[in-house]
Amino acid sequence: MVKIGILGVGTVGASVANILEANADIIEARAGKKIIAKSGVVKNLGKERGVSIKLSDNPLDVVDDPEIDIVVELMGGVEEPYALVKKALENGKAVVTANKALLAYHRYELQEIAGDIPLMYEASTAGGIPIIGALRTGLSANHIESIQGIMNGTCNYMLTNMINNGAKYEEILKESQELGYAEADPTFDVGGFDASHKLLILASIAYGIDAKPEDILIEGIENITSTDVDFAKEFGYEIKSLGIAKKVGNGVELRVHATMIPADSMIAKVDGVMNAVTVVGDRVGETMYYGPGAGGDATASAVISDIVDIVRGNQGPMLGYKKGLESGLKLLPKEDIVTQYYLRLEVADESGVLASITSTLGKFGISIEAMLQKPSSTEERAKLLFTTHKCKESEMQEAMTALGKLDVVHGEIAMMRIEK
Ligand code: HSE
Secondary structure (H helix, E strand, C coil): CEEEEEECCCHHHHHHHHHHHHCHHHHHHHHCCCEEEEEEECCCCCCCCCCCCEEECCCHHHHCCCCCCEEEECCCCCHHHHHHHHHHHHCCCEEEECCHHHHHHHHHHHHHHHCCCCEECHHHCCCCCCHHHHHHHHCCCCCEEEEEEECCHHHHHHHHHHHHHCCCHHHHHHHHHHCCCCCCCCHHHHCCHHHHHHHHHHHHHHHCCCCCHHHCEECCCCCCCHHHHHHHHHCCEEEEEEEEEEEECCEEEEEEEEEEEECCCCHHHCCCCEEEEEEEECCCEEEEEEEECCCHHHHHHHHHHHHHHHHHCCCCCCCCCCCCCCCCCEECCHHHCEEEEEEEEEEECCCCHHHHHHHHHHHCCCCEEEEEEEECCCCCEEEEEEEECCEEHHHHHHHHHHHHHCCCEEEEEEEEEECC
């Protein structure tokens, strides 16, 4: 019999305990051994958790319990779970974690500490979708050319409801929290940080890139307006928050941001809490993985898949390689990213304004692909909406600074990147 201890019995932890009990027969058949949840740790013992396992508020009751074979870490945070996971590994216990923030900051140290002890993390990225297994194992014959996807269920749930149903930002965020999709601090979701953690995990498996969230381009969905949504619809785009990892020469671009993508692409049709990740390998070509990116049972399904794998003895290095992959490819500086852009400006509605805007863009080598002018709420002003051909991020940033200094431009300039 294999005994599990759960650090953090919140939405996902409770689902893990309940699924291990409810689906015990099928899980035993697949793993080859009986697996039971023995105990769990919570911060507040007074709160009802809906589980029948023994609960404690001392993590060492799990980590130092000689009867526990596998520690499941679902606490969230970075340094406290790092210390506990380290201790569990040092105690010889296998660990399963869903904690993407922990891995975004400490994955390479944890790989060292774990050595041959299993440390698995399928639930850390894209909830119930087995994307870690696909990259670590399924695609191991391939050089990975790109990874692109919807990696945050909360953002996708919010964007879908805001765009399709006209839902209000604050209301739909609250709903995502009530449904158990959002992080304890939802700015991690809407600010793009949660997706950046997941992207870094995938980029480590695919490319051996040892970057931290601070090193990469991260933007949230907070500034999208109905004007942007209407423009996107009119020009055949859908707006999605994407995580993108792309091999460009000897570099790898890593970025998370709201993105305009063609409305007829497969990923544009991924709605609600669903996540989808497209991986292009040099031999397999394009592959796509789709499923629920958040929620108790969906995430617990991924946690239990790791437990079953460990019990079966399916191991291997944590990140899917021992040596070699980390050499060669470097993180591409943010300024060198090349893509197409959408711009929204509020300008004075008078003669010569368009010319000064387009000539400013021209000075930075930026060529316009499409343009639309819309009346603004005040009579003397207009909204100008552009899409550009490809240019460098540094050129776009400099052009935006120059545009912002023109007398005829009022307020913030909004920008969104376009991927085709
Ligand atoms: N808050 C996360 C999301 C949960 O919305 O995707 C899964 O990591």
